[in-house]
Amino acid sequence: MNLDLDHMLAQTEKGQWSVDELDWSAPLAGAGSLSTGERREAGLALLFTAGLERQAARIFRLAAHFADDERARAIYGHFDVDELRHAEAEIRLARRYGVTWNDLPLPTRAMFKAMSADLERNDRGVHEFSAATIVLFELALDGILIPTLKESVRDPLQDEVFKRIDQDEARHLAMDYWLLDRKGQIFQAAGRDGGLDHLLGRRSLPRRILGRAQLAAGFSVTLMAFAAMKPVMGSLHRKVTEPAVVRRYLARVNAIPRRAQAALAHPMFRSGLAGQRYILGALLAAAGRSPRLAAYA
Ligand SMILES: [Fe+2]
Numbered sequence: 001m002n003l004d005l006d007h008m009l010a011q012t013e014k015g016q017w018s019v020d021e022l023d024w025s026a027p028l029a030g031a032g033s034l035s036t037g038e039r040r041e042a043g044l045a046l047l048f049t050a051g052l053e054r055q056a057a058r059i060f061r062l063a064a065h066f067a068d069d070e071r072a073r074a075i076y077g078h079f080d081v082d083e084l085r086h087a088e089a090e091i092r093l094a095r096r097y098g099v100t101w102n103d104l105p106l107p108t109r110a111m112f113k114a115m116s117a118d119l120e121r122n123d124r125g126v127h128e129f130s131a132a133t134i135v136l137f138e139l140a141l142d143g144i145l146i147p148t149l150k151e152s153v154r155d156p157l158q159d160e161v162f163k164r165i166d167q168d169e170a171r172h173l174a175m176d177y178w179l180l181d182r183k184g185q186i187f188q189a190a191g192r193d194g195g196l197d198h199l200l201g202r203r204s205l206p207r208r209i210l211g212r213a214q215l216a217a218g219f220s221v222t223l224m225a226f227a228a229m230k231p232v233m234g235s236l237h238r239k240v241t242e243p244a245v246v247r248r249y250l251a252r253v254n255a256i257p258r259r260a261q262a263a264l265a266h267p268m269f270r271s272g273l274a275g276q277r278y279i280l281g282a283l284l285a286a287a288g289r290s291p292r293l294a295a296y297a
């Protein structure tokens with residue numbers, strides 16, 4: 001995949017905006033048809049999204065730290081700021097629904113804490129895994145959560161926030177594809193073990209096992225946090241698992257190798273894909289829908 005990094009950097013710099021440019025005193029509009037419970041759900045979903053945006057900020061901070069190209073480093077530095085801005089905007093939007101951070105279920109807050117602790121270390125393994133899989137999270141945010149929230153409430157301020165976020169996210173996705181493709185090419189050239197040695201250095205067996213265990217632990221914490229969101233998400237949980245929404249998301253996931261041609265050569269991307277299919281299946285089953293993803297093809 002070819003990407004003009006000079007152009008991307010210029011566009012990223014031009015696209016910067018501030019939450020303070022928006023008028024936060026505007027009262028929430030278009031939520032009149034929502035019950036008190038549904039308003040709360042919408043607010044919690046915004047906070048959940050904000051929690052994910054903060055993780056994305058850390059992932060980009062790591063990508064900047066390990067970038068071998070000056071322009072990529074500068075772009076990722078801006079993306080870090082973008083994601084923190086998105087989180088800030090979503091927390092402010094949630095406040096208009098009367099919901100604040102501590103209203104999130106404890107396991108969910110605990111997941112965000114655990115994820116941050118992992119991402120806070122400048123660990124090459126964490127970087128490589130997150131760089132290989134962030135596209136799956138960004139597509140989920142971009143293709144599932146935000147459109148669902150947009151459809152639930154037609155609030156001009158919220159629409160404006162999401163419009164700006166979308167513009168930033170289009171650049172993030174382009175860089176996600178670019179990085180995934182570059183990493184995948186390493187595996188195409190060196191094979192699975194050679195590629196891992198290239199990215200992570202030669203590791204002893206105990207270190208390899210530890211790396212796997214950390215990955216599995218992170219994965220189960222994520223699953224628990226999603227499960228904890230279920231009772232507080234109520235009707236929103238049904239909306240995000242609508243067959244049409246799932247179909248659209250999976251179509252974009254399946255199209256990743258068209259953008260990042262070497263993606264499937266990357267074993268961490270394939271693990272992420274398996275994990276994401278597992279989480280999606282669990283979410284679908286919990287909503288009383290078929291967990292067989294083939295049913296949404
Ligand atoms: Fe974002």
Ligand SMILES: [Fe+2]
Nearest residue numbers: 056138169172
């Ligand atoms: Fe993003």
